[in-house]
Amino acid sequence: MSERPAPTTETQHAAATLDGWYTLHDFRSIDWTRLKAVDPTARQEMIDEFVAFLGSLEEVETRGEGSHAFYSILGQKADVVLMVLRPTFKELEQVELALRKTKLYDYMIPSYSYVSVIELGMYRGSGDGDPYENPHIRARLYPTLPKAAHICFYPMSKARRDGDNWYTLSMDERKDLMYRHSMIGRSYAGKIQQFIGGSTGFDGWEWGVTLFAEDSLQFKKIVYEMRFDEVSAKYGEFGDFYVGNILPKEELGTFLG
Template sequence: MLTVPETLEGWCLLHQMFRVSWPALVQATNDERAELAQGLREFLERGSDTDGTTIAVAMLGHKADLMLVHARRSFDALVQAQLDVARLPIAEAFEATTSYVSVVELGMYDMTAKLHEQLTAQGLEHGTDDYRAAQKAAMQVQHGRVSSRLYTAFPARRYVCFYPMDKRRGEIKNWYSAPFETRAAMMREHGHIGRLYAGEVTQIISGSIGFDDWEWGVDLFADDPVVFKRLIYEMRFDEASADYGEFGPFYTGVQFSPSEVAAWVEGTTPALVPAAG
């Protein structure tokens, strides 16, 4: 019986949230602050589209002052990014408030159903070794086809919203006990709403089952923060969210360029500078 949808994985993600000791930075000399800012700037500029990058977000509210989001090819590389941040001179002024570990994920409900039909038509029985081998080979082909979506660069959009979420597993409503076809239909409806906002917001969905306290992480990027409210509000009314969605804390802020780290350290709202060319 078909139950579990296939997924494809890309970047490994680590969200780090920090509270900043602003008094410590204020008390430093101008030269000391410049040196601290330069270290963080150099770290942010070190990434590449091939190996992964890190973005900086100046946060709103009390939950954190700074969010760093690292995208790397492996968990080993994420550990290195975490160590690199911890060893920055400016880290003396950082206090970690929370973090989140996940992997960019593309859910494949429709593809899983289509592949199941194809393999069954070939005489392969679901759950057997031959079925699993053929399924794995087919998904590797799909991975190559959508690789650009799994390893996409962070969008250069000003406003960022991150939140974790679960699918409900209660006694009355349990996402994981609902039939595959029912879940697939709900996810199609959910995805349709997201596509209506395609030009206004960029979404990065990451899976965290087995990695962190929630099941998925959602990163939203937009040029107008109000679009976050509109999108999430509309999605609350679809069945997948209304009956099965559980949401964690929301983190919102403004993405800024590495060249603006010094402005941020000096207490000025940092800008997101358009890329040259």
């Protein structure tokens, strides 16, 4: 497992973070018109090769060296998303390269991507001992992503407006607000699993939020409820939302056939 330095030092302003696996969300659209023109034998070869590619990611996941999720996406923003977790940027690049070398890639159009690192904000401290050795914390920093029926991804930032500036609040104020946020979150235990990727310095927003649920309606419920909470109501700024359904490799043939 990758070794990490001690939690980022808490300055007067920044909350210390624990940082886990690097994360890439790779959203792609399918060039359906071109794909439909491919003869069925060649198309099946492409599908088989892509299934083998997904199989190779599963092997990494089984070894506990990373994780991934593959979902179809509703609407016109994209057709599929591959979310990949790896210990280093280099390993994320290797997955990207392997994807690019598949035949199916030639029929994929990039739609959106997002780079972040699984992050736990230590607003309430991290307890005794080295948090990177704590099995509960490790399970959250280096998770095996759930195989839930549905995914919801969106990037977000905290406001830096005159009047409502998250970054000029005191640590105590932010601790208090985050506590209230976590209490709403906890009321969704068993319904939603959330993965927060810190992306300041990595991508266009400050966090990438990935939610998994068996019941797609829970995404609307939690996001709506959080909108009334001060952290989101005053300080939340959101990018586009991407939602979709799990796409097991066994169903890829039907999806693309």
